[in-house]
Amino acid sequence: MMTAVAVSVMLGTRLDAQGRAGGQGAPATTPPPTAQASAPIDLTGNWVAVISEDWRWRMITPARGDYASIPMTAEGMKLADTWDPSRDEAAGEQCRSYGAPGLMRGPIRLRITWLDASTLTVETDYGMQTRLFHFGNWRAPDGPPTWQGNSVAKWETPAAPNAPKTGSLTVTTDHLRPGYLRKNGVPYGASARLTEFWDMATEQNGNRWIVITSIVHDPTYLLVPFTTSLQFKKEGDNSKWDPTPCSARW
Amino acid sequence: MGSHSVFGTMVGHARIAGAALVLALVSVPASAQVDLNGGWQSLQHEDWVERAPGSDPVDYTGLALSDAGRARALSYSYAQYSLLERQCIYYTPQYVIWGPQGLRIWSESDPVRGIVLAWKISSAVDRDVVTIWMDGRPHPSENAFYPFSGFTTGHWEGNVLVAHTSHIKAGFLRRNGISSSDRTTADWRIFRHGDYLTIMVIVSDPIYLAEPDVVTRSWALDPKATLATTAAPCVPVSELPRVEVVGAVPHHLPGKNPDVNEMTERYRIPREAVLGYQETLYPEYRKKLNAETFITQDRCKRYCCGWVALGDAGSSAPGLTCITNGTNQPNSTPLGTPFIPPPPR
């Protein structure tokens, strides 16, 4: 008869010591760490978009009707064909291409800081926009949709107790004011939803990068979710920070 | 009283075979990893022109070329592809992110311990399989042969697969003749989020790049993908009689590239951006251009839509046309059934 062999089967779950239950002198429970305290990656600082992809659609305003790469529906294309920057200016809607889904693909610099322990602030110089990423049980206030919408964030960390501190950020944004995915009027509507995965990469030479996988859902104007990835390089300071207001043309 | 938590299973009367089976299942090391196995469908929502029809002949936008890299690119003639001896030369491994193809990724494991020894990224019709060795082996000597796939080693940093490729042959950074030298190295980061895969590749070439080329691409898991793991055979074919004259190598002499002004004339893109100067990658370059000096082309005339749904039941648009090819003629032919990736979890 085989001696019983104790086999511990660990498939990525932690052997957690269970806390002492009940009894006298139960210790006070400590509050869970804040989002800021538990951040597995440090996104704060100054970052610059390196426009190495889709240059002529991101660095400059592309021509009317140039929708290459974007999986638009016919309805989206029909609406995009009516793009008129003068009309947007007259209506005070110069910021249509600076809403969250389109903003991040622009030629931007980011300044990321903690507004408080549960809110990460992402500012851009291009368009002078501010995105707020809310952690925890944040409830969106009532109000009209905005260019940046409501963003709910959470950290994703590998389920391994001994893994080095690392992870990524998932952000879901909705309640968006209709805007443009591209400067030349490629639309997204009020029901659009933006999902982002923010990762970090550090090169051997110390260069740090944020890599964002961005997925825009809009069943009205997009045939399939518009999925792109972006990279931002860390800068040592904000000396190149150059705030420019929204422009419907440039 | 305290309790020791012992998470496990007492296996009484376990046979060796059973223990081996359990052993095969127990394959997760101390640090976290993700499973990259599967068929990953290419989402060509960026750089569709480059990845599908191909860039214009002199379009170096988005690159920081060195002066030598620029001169080398400008000397390139597409007729080189007609050289018999060039027709079957593979692209270099970083073409994973520039090609239009989906990827099949699979692991090869130690049959006894079950740990992954290597991750493999499938080849394409014109690129070799990329093998990412995870077993800690060192890179070979610089004097060793450079295979088409280069030599890649990797490790996990949390959930991210980090890899480094050396021993890369001279080849092309992009298909319009922007070259990469055999001093090139590539650094990879592979991120998986649910059914989405994003690969970042940092290509460093001290000869032809003024700064590394950093590109990221995304794919979506497709359980129905049928992607081959090896490339197709290649047979050279005589195309241009002239290049079969021994020693005739098509190229452009310095200052004689006939296409050098095409991007500027067609899209009004400034020359320094067309020619891949380093400063043009950064937002501050826009200070040199502004709404007064840069006038957008009025209307798109070629490759206007990589994707379009024409006449689908939910949003038919009679009479709606789009230019999907390199002409300035409308083309209303739908591009086939698109792959719809799953919603992010």
Added chain:
Amino acid sequence: MKQYAFLAITAALGVGSWIQGAEAQQRPPGGEVEIVPVRQNFYMLAGAGANIGVLVGPDGFIVVDTGAAAMTDKVLQALDTLADRHKVTVQGADIRPKIRYIFNTSAHPDHIGGNEKLSKAGLTIFPGGAGPGLGAVVANSGSAAILGHDNVTQRMGDAFPVAAWPTEGYTGRMRSYYLNGDGIQMVYQPAAYSDGDSIVTFRRADVIMTGEIFDMTRFPIIDLEKGGSIQGEIDALNRLLDLAIPPVPLVWQEGRTFVIPARGRVTDQADLVEYRDMVTYVRDVVDDMIKSGMTLEQIKKADPTFPHRARYGADTGPWTTEMFVEAVDKSLRPRS
């Protein structure tokens, strides 16, 4: 237990390490000779001046080129290592392979500096040749034979001792040998680096030694004084392309001809194409500049090698970019 248990289990089951991995070929520190395996029975010795090829088999070592004189002792040490690796034991006695033949691809000092010592460390294929007389002459006094094109001997001349000269010269298109179970051909390639260049092909090993015709570390050396020319160099590169078989049509397979250049790594047809195209481009640019009336000085200033200079050029050393441009110019410029 708070840790994953598989390590304990594998230890208990006595599972040894399975991982073999590639042989760790690390480049030796500067000044050392590196043994680079090319085939099971073929090695490249790198770092000896020019690359040396070694075919191993029952006949002993067949060596292509012997490196620079200053590195000969290191070359002999490397061959000693190979001899150790490939020795056979017969009736309790170790039989270590010896150098039996040396092939010289040209008279460049980086290729023939070790001729005398390596030859004397070797063993003639002719029996009974150690003593004086005709037998000794035939048998090179017991030393390994050295084969090269006749012009190699002419070019070596008084600058080298007689013992370093090829013992067998050939004229004509080629010379063929069958050694170590392989068909070996010395193929004459006129007017490339010089008028004495040979390409050495090994049919069964499927390896080609190119001599100075192909150099992964620099622009090709063209010695006009010794009969080299740019057109001869390009012709030689195209001939190499004819001989080097790529992995076609099954491109993903490992099989292909390996091409060993004068310096630099082991290559194949794809690397050769790149080099041939580069040399042809420079030739064409210089040719165009000459036809447009530019002088040599003007051509040097215009730098016809520019796209390739960072990779192959040198501003100092025995072969500079300027020297290369001058050689190309003089090859092409009509003589007045």
